[in-house]
Amino acid sequence: MTKQQIPLPARRWHDMGGDTAGPIPMDQRPDADHDFALWEKRVDALMILGSAKGFFIVDGLRRVLEDLGEEAFETMTYYERWIMAVNQNLIEGGAYTTADLAAKMADVTARGDTYGDAAAPVK
Amino acid sequence: MQIVHVKPLMPPGHVRTPAYLRGKVGVIERSLGVFPNPEDLAYGVTASALPLHRVRFTMADVWGANAENPNDTLDAEIYEHWLEPADAT
Numbered sequence: 001m002t003k004q005q006i007p008l009p010a011r012r013w014h015d016m017g018g019d020t021a022g023p024i025p026m027d028q029r030p031d032a033d034h035d036f037a038l039w040e041k042r043v044d045a046l047m048i049l050g051s052a053k054g055f056f057i058v059d060g061l062r063r064v065l066e067d068l069g070e071e072a073f074e075t076m077t078y079y080e081r082w083i084m085a086v087n088q089n090l091i092e093g094g095a096y097t098t099a100d101l102a103a104k105m106a107d108v109t110a111r112g113d114t115y116g117d118a119a120a121p122v123k
Numbered sequence: 124m125q126i127v128h129v130k131p132l133m134p135p136g137h138v139r140t141p142a143y144l145r146g147k148v149g150v151i152e153r154s155l156g157v158f159p160n161p162e163d164l165a166y167g168v169t170a171s172a173l174p175l176h177r178v179r180f181t182m183a184d185v186w187g188a189n190a191e192n193p194n195d196t197l198d199a200e201i202y203e204h205w206l207e208p209a210d211a212t
Contacts, residue, residue, distance in 0.1 A: 010142070011133065011135040011142035012135070012138075012142075013136075015141055015142045016145075017141045017142070017143040017144075018142075018143035018186075054169075057164055057165040059137065059161040059165040060164070060165055060166070060167060061135040061139070063166065065167035066137065071209065092167060093167070
């Protein structure tokens, strides 16, 4: 079995200027008919808190979003990508370790499938 | 008006200069002051403060013969380390 040479891309996937745009998916507009889920609001809050505490800045978040790659951009939702970026930056910033995170995720999972589903009132 | 050439470099990593402008020639429309280099900030390392310039390109500069409206302009903010005097190449 021979090792396959992976070419280094001269231009990264997120650098889309000059690409053919194609149709705009109107159902994904920010004003489309849906409210944000509670977990999505929590991701936003975590981003603001982590930033205020000095664990990361916007450039670090963008760097992780870019590193997720094109497939993530096509298949994950906005806040799914954001929690990946926030989490990696919190780990790099020393807020917690992967071991801390694993233990906490196990705790939360043990609370049951419906935990986190509570709808927050819309004002 | 200073004519500048955007360096035609293609490093991997958190690069803020769009690929479609690299290698193109424009003019400095104004200079915006110095800001920490986001290419360093993205990795959490100490960033040097670099001059940031607003560079104006024509569509002909960017797209050549494919430009639909060759005289239309496009402004992009580009850090000085990506720029060199146009006569340097």
